[in-house]
Amino acid sequence: MSNGEVSWWSEEDVRSTLPKREATGHKGTYGTGLLLAGSRDMPGAALLAGIGALRSGIGKLVIGTDKEVIGHAVSIIPEATYLSDGLKKIGDSSAGLDSYKAAAAGPGIEPDSTTEAAIKQLLSSDVPLILDAGALSERSYPERQAPVILTPHLGEFSRITGMEIKVVKEDRAGHALSLAEKLGVTIVLKGNESVIAFPDGEVYQNPTGSSALAKGGTGDTLTGMMLGMLCCHKEENWKHAVLNAVHLHGACGEKWTETRSAHTLLAHELSDLLPEVWKGYE
Numbered sequence: 001m002s003n004g005e006v007s008w009w010s011e012e013d014v015r016s017t018l019p020k021r022e023a024t025g026h027k028g029t030y031g032t033g034l035l036l037a038g039s040r041d042m043p044g045a046a047l048l049a050g051i052g053a054l055r056s057g058i059g060k061l062v063i064g065t066d067k068e069v070i071g072h073a074v075s076i077i078p079e080a081t082y083l084s085d086g087l088k089k090i091g092d093s094s095a096g097l098d099s100y101k102a103a104a105a106g107p108g109i110e111p112d113s114t115t116e117a118a119i120k121q122l123l124s125s126d127v128p129l130i131l132d133a134g135a136l137s138e139r140s141y142p143e144r145q146a147p148v149i150l151t152p153h154l155g156e157f158s159r160i161t162g163m164e165i166k167v168v169k170e171d172r173a174g175h176a177l178s179l180a181e182k183l184g185v186t187i188v189l190k191g192n193e194s195v196i197a198f199p200d201g202e203v204y205q206n207p208t209g210s211s212a213l214a215k216g217g218t219g220d221t222l223t224g225m226m227l228g229m230l231c232c233h234k235e236e237n238w239k240h241a242v243l244n245a246v247h248l249h250g251a252c253g254e255k256w257t258e259t260r261s262a263h264t265l266l267a268h269e270l271s272d273l274l275p276e277v278w279k280g281y282e
């Protein structure tokens with residue numbers, strides 16, 4: 001159990017934990033990430049998360065999505081490879097999953113039985129796993145070596161716990177930590193000054209961000225950035241990857257509002273800002 005202390009994940013913390021890109025590194029050094037995202041009515045989520053991942057240090061990206069989404073996605077993200085109808089394929093078999101360095105599921109998919117079957121297979125693997133949006137449901141988690149990271153906003157936190165939003169708001173850190181300890185997973189409770197609670201009792205709050213982020217799609221971008229960060233950080237530094245993704249995502253929101261109105265950000269533009277923002281931390 002924790003003593004309930006909440007620390008800020010500061011600029012200095014990010015500077016001292018971001019990995020270097022080794023001169024002799026190759027794409028295998030940074031690992032392959034699997035992203036299960038996007039569906040016929042929500043294809044953009046796969047693009048936002050995919051671009052976020054590719055901008056965030058990943059070696060290679062595989063996007064598992066509907067066949068018809070791939071037709072649109074490939075011209076926008078030619079850097080990725082695609083697993084057509086990936087959600088269904090992963091749900092049918094976990095073969096090959098352990099070749100991924102990390103996986104993320106949820107943006108632009110529905111919380112239905114197909115999603116649940118895929119998540120069951122992902123949880124049976126030993127791959128670090130981010131669950132967001134449609135991959136968030138009320139469920140328990142098996143004991144496993146690799147981390148599971150849930151990234152709910154307040155509404156999703158309420159949906160998976162049955163708690164009222166106004167009750168959660170009164171003590172975000174306390175409720176995030178209770179859920180993290182109960183489920184044995186990491187909880188990133190998103191919003192202004194997101195809270196990050198680890199199952200070992202550590203709790204952090206993120207100091208970066210801006211109201212420009214209050215727009216559909218910015219959460220999908222974060223999921224992708226976190227997937228990329230899990231791939232480029234050393235496996236044992238997965239907590240740094242989670243914290244650094246939230247911090248840098250917020251810093252991109254701040255960068256936007258330095259010279260532009262907070263009303264005007266498009267979610268994919270966070271990924272356009274990341275190269276310069278990240279450089280500022282190196």
Ligand code: APR
Nearest residue numbers: 153190191192194209210211213214216217218219220222
């Ligand atoms: N200040 C700082 N950060 C903020 C603020 C704010 N005022 N508002 C939002 N954010 C950040 C959050 O911390 C999070 O990182 O923006 C991101 C928003 O993520 P989500 O809430 O997951 O939003 P997103 O998924 O992109 O879009 C909303 O979620 O509930 C579903 O289907 C619904 O389409 C909708 C989608």
Ligand code: MG
Nearest residue numbers: 132133219220
């Ligand atoms: Mg979201």
